[in-house]
Amino acid sequence: MTDAPSPSLPAAVLCLIRRDLTVALRRSADVLTPLIFFAIVTSLFPLAVGPEPALLRALAPGVLWVAALLAAMLSLNRLFSNDHADGTLEQLLLAPHPLTVLVLAKTLAHWLLTGLPLVLISPLLALQLQLPTAAMGALALSLLLGTPVLSLVGGIGAALTLGLRGGGVLVSLLVLPLYTPVLIFGAGAVSGAVTGLDTEAHFSLLGAFLVLALSFAPWAAASALRVSLD
């Protein structure tokens, strides 16, 4: 055993993010699955409600947002479960750094792998649903502000259900009711942009949710992890 000085907090955070990204990219199928899920779910709606462009245009904001919500939720179990299985998580708990910050770093890596790709392909799927180009910016921006909240709040659910039987379904039960405000204002912003309304209020509220989630969710997720690994 050597007494190497432990890395500083920023170094540890960067290292953790880089590690999570590397591990995920080595198993790129894991990264692609939520994206493909997102694409398939949005493509199912025209089949179910008919190809009427006006109808699709009216439904598009809601469909895209609900699909993004489900895709984000689907990837939640990946946030901690692999690290839990191989013991990395216990080492993180023992690390000399505040667990809250480490959880925030892991959540950020998770968002880079799931939320950001959703934001990037959303305009493509929006075209399929006949969303007017004028609303594309609103769609991307609303997802850009909203998906980090989904990752942050979802992290609490993932931490609480760590290692439980039926964790996947349970996490949706815990997390989906908490997602409703983001859904309301995310889809509302896009609908507003389609009809040419002022969407500033929606974006301000989404930003407020993001700030709120950034300040409280890592803290709650960290204490949930401590309970789960007790």
Next chain:
Amino acid sequence: MFKYAAPKNFYDLAGRLTPWGAALTAALLLAGLYLGLFVAPPDYQQGESVRIMFVHVPSAWMSMFVYVLMAGAGAVALIWNIKLAEVLVRACAPIGASFTLLALVTGSLWGKPMWGAWWVWDARLTSELILLFLYIGIMALQASIDDPRRAARAAAILVLVGVVNIPVIHFSVEWWNTLHQPASVSRIGRPAIHPSILAPLLVMTAAFKVYFLTVVLMRMRTELLEREKHTAWVEEEVGRT
């Protein structure tokens, strides 16, 4: 006072309080129902349907009261590690969920003759529905963790996350409704409530509250027996009956 934080003493105290609570509930419920069903006059606009309010309003109030109480107990359980608070969180959730369901069902029964629809995406209905989902999530989380301590602490965290979210959800839904469309079903204008309507409402509210206290004590007693089953006092207690 602190004497009753010990499980055995609390168990005995709760056992002594329960019959009184049950009797008081029955008396208040009878009085409230009599006042509500026979004494209160039918509303000039809503007719006899107004009587649904005597069940609906107290249960809606209780659904929120129980959640806030549960959040308080959850905070106490997490901060001071008090076993009794953990037991209280667990005992509250199903009762709160039933009050929420009762509020939704009676609201829908009232909505059909008044609004012409069983369900309307009104802000209050929607936030009550989401509250029901939150309750169900808490119960599901508790049910899937075998270790009672871990279950209680995990549930306490979830309850606290929920209590931060409830105002956010409530206002979101309210703004969503107003941003989307002007209220198509305007709520009946609110004249000052006449005493003949107010009295049964207050009596029913008291009845619901005492009922809750009684049932929560009963649930806490069984929960305590289950948790403390390896201790001497439980063995003695179970052996006696």
